[in-house]
Amino acid sequence: MSSPPALPGPAASGRNGKSGTVPAGRRLATVGIPVGIVSIVVMLVVPLPAVMLDVLIASNIAVSLLILLVAMQVQRPLDFAVFPSLILVATLFRLSLNVSSTRLVLDDGYAGKVIDAFGHFVISGNLVIGLVIFLILVVIQFLVITNGAGRVAEVGARFTLDAMPGKQMAIDADLNAGLIDEDTARKRREEVAAEADFYGAMDGASKFVKGDAIAGIIIILINLLGGFAIGVMQNGMTMSEAISKYSLLTIGDGLVTQIPALLLSVATGLIVTRSTTRGGMGDDIVAQFGAQKHSMRLGGGFVLALCVIPGLPKLPFVLVGGALLIAAQRVPDAMDPRPEPEEAAPPVNPDSPEQLAEAMRIDPIELELAADLLDLVDAGVGGDLLERVRALRRKVAIEFGLVLPRVRTRDNLDLPMSTYAVKLNGVEVARGEAPPGCVLAIGDGLSGLPGRATTEPVFGLPATWVPMEMRAHAEVAGATVVDRASVLTTHLAEVVREHASELLGREDVRALLDLTKRTHPSVVEELTPALMSVGEVQRVLQALLAEQVPIRDLVRIFEALSLRAKVSPDLDGLVAAVRTVLGPAICATHLVDGRLPVLTFDPLLEQSLLETVRQSEAGWYLMLDGARVEAIVSDAVRATEAAERTGRTPVLVCSPQLRAAVRRLISPTLPRLAVLSYNEVPAGLTIDALGVVTGAAVAVGG
Structure with missing residues (x-):
């Protein structure tokens, strides 16, 4: 038997999957609270009976006490973010009670049992003492607590707004350093914005509290004077009778409104003065005094x-x-701040298999620092090199799709002073210097500045290490000034780009496959292990990275490999298939003002090169004699340098059958010249022809 169809519309089911009655809490929030606020406004003009006034006065005291208790228990101000709005509502509620009680006092000479009881309790048979006690309460409320809370709220709002840009920059720095992810950064930004909004609202809400105190004093004076006038002039009372009766009612009325106002003022002060705590107020007091x-x-x-x-x-x-x-x-x-003595760690045997294995382990990438460069990694003196290295790992991941292994940073006493070295798999591949107390000024015309001439390690530009105090002079001289940590990080980034293919291990490829499988399982399952092993996929990805081709678009890379692997397992063919798919992305990295600067082969030369293409186990190569190779490479070098003098870095474009072989021919001499095939250049892309390689002479265009 089939089940009946579900009812359409939102009433078919609630959020929790049950049949759709709105929860009582939601009904109160959507209906009860707005109705209550409107009723408060109505109370300002509609007379209330004394019995109802007694109930509302008791409710006012209870709500104010509840707000105070919540303010004491919240762990941070933002946990009670509705507090500024509550202040406005509670203040309006109290004022409406003041208006209703004043109407009853002046009209009937009676405003309910609560006001009458409070008046008799405070006066206790002596009108003067009662008035003095009441005035002291008003002074405490108005001059001490309300003014202090208002000032703290004003200063807190100003300081919070002033600190907002710095907090945003700190969040961005943590995000760039890889310490937090996008979701955490978004939540922190929202908290910073909410904190600024909260303290801004508290600054305005404190004015409600202060205005409420002033209004309470004015209403008390009105009750006293108005009651005295009505009692004497309309009700025929003697002056002493009028003073006694209306003073009692005025004090009672003032107390039932000033006590809730005092509670709310205290809650305001507690909220705005607890910005640096992270627990309930009781816990904080016990913990901090107990310590x-x-x-x-x-x-x-x-x-x-x-x-x-x-x-x-x-x-x-x-x-x-x-x-x-x-x-x-x-x-x-446990509250005593003195640390307990730590138990002695068991002695480590340096000859144990675990320690020997740790000593033998070779890290994929290491950064070694001389003894006088350790300040770069000491956060206590402002060193942020480790944070910059974390940011570099994130940048490499976004730019190339390569998850860079953790960079192991250590000191090396064998290095000359002010020197650092970069090692890949235990082999040093780069070395530089970063003298303490200096900055690197890059540019010409720096001979007039004191310092030591050097060469910028990445681009080979002339530079000078100048003392830190001469930084402003170097900038005035037109130099680009770079701090030591930036020099080292930039050099490390260039080393990573040049050797990206060596840093992609098999475990890294397995992780990339697993990551892609979560979102595109059929793509991975079709490719491996049915068509290609993990090692073969690794070789293709390494070949792409060796030519500075990002491997971020793993889905399309794996789809292209699946199609090509069914035809041939040839590495160059697999790489060519992937490059064809990634062609638009490859060309985009070489565009200059939306145009692709291109060098091409002379058609006759290209045809002759096609006839010399051969295949070996290492891939496709050109079978040429040494003189012919030297002529082609020399022409390519001259054409590239001529194009670069015009401010453009060209790419060499040739037929797909030649691309891999030409790349192997040219890269040892001209690694910066990218070699593309015609298949990789998308249709409609604007080409800027800069020259033709003939193998004997070069014609350069503009």
Whole structure:
């Protein structure tokens, strides 16, 4: 028997999958609260009976007390982000109660049992004492707590807004360094923006509290004067009777509104002064006082010592001092800031198999620093080299699709002072210098600056290491000034680009396959292991990286390999198939103002080269004599240099059958010249022909 069809529309099911009645909490949020706020406004103009006023006054006290307790328990201000809006609603509610009670006091001379009880309790038979106590409460509320909370909120808002750009930059730095991911960075940015909005709202909300205190004082004066006038002039009371009756009602009315206002002012002060804590207020007080056992003992002893002063009562000071000493003894040891002694670690045997294996392990990439360069990695003195290296790993991943192995940074006392070295698989491949206290000024005309002439390690530009204090002079002279950490990081990045293919291990390829399989399982399952092994995929990816071709688009790379591997397992053929698919992306990296600067072979030369192409186990190559090879390479070098003098870095484009062989021919002498096939150049791309390689002479165009 088939089940009945589901009912259409949102009422078919709730968010939790149950039949769709709206939860009670949602009904309160969507209906009850707006109705309540509108009712508060209505109370300003509609008279209320005394019984209902008693209920609303009790509700006002309860809500204010609840807000204060929540403000004490939240771990951070943003956990109570609705607080500024609550201040406005609570203030409006109190003022509406003031208006309703004033109407009853002046009209009937009676405003309910709550106000009457509060008035009798405070006056206690003496009107003057009652008035003095009430005025003291008003002064405390208005001059102390409200003013202080308002000032803290104002300063907090200004400082939070001023610090917002720095916090955003810190988040971006952590993101670039790879310390956090995109989701975490987004959440932190939202928290920074929410914090700025919160303190800005608190700055305005504190004005509500201050205005409420002023309004309360004015309403009290109105009740006193108006009640006295009505009692004497309309009700025929004597002056003493009018003062007694309406003073009692005024004090009672003032107390039932000032006490909630005082609670709300205290809550405001607690919220805006707890920006640096991360726990509830009670936990923070116990933890931070409890962590100072010594201070508590000293305080208790000092209070006990006051007992020796003649004339002072002994019992109060003995009780207080003894309580402090007992509290200091009963504080848990976990709150004591003094660290417990650590257990001695068991001795490590340097000859154990584990330690020997660790000593024998060769890291894929290492950065070694001389002794005087260790400040670059010391965060205590501002060294940020390790953070920059983490950022480099992220940049390489985004640019090439290569997950760079962790760069092991260590000191090497055998290196000359101010020297660093980069090793790949235990073999040094690059070395440079970064003298302490200096910056690298790159450019011509720096002979007038003190320092040591050198060559910039990446681009080979003339440069000078100048003292740090001469940085401004070097910039005025037109030089590009780079700090030591940037020089080292740039050099390391260039080494990584040149040797990217060597850094792609088989485990890395397996990880890339698994990562792609999560989103495109059929693509990976069709390719491996049915058509190609992991090692064969690795060879193709390494060949692409060797020619600076990014391998980020793994899905299309694997799809191209699947189609080509069914025809032939030849490495050059597999690479050519992938390059054809990635052609638009490859060309995009060489565009200059939207145009592709191109060198080509003379048609006769290209035809003759096609006749000399041969295949070996190492791939396709050209069977040419030495003189012919030298002529072709020399012409390519001259054509490339002539094009570069016009400010453009060209690519050499040839037929697909020649591309791999020509690349092997030219790369030892001219590694910066990219070699593309006609199949890799997308239709419609604007070509900028810069020259023709003839093998004997070069014609350069513009």
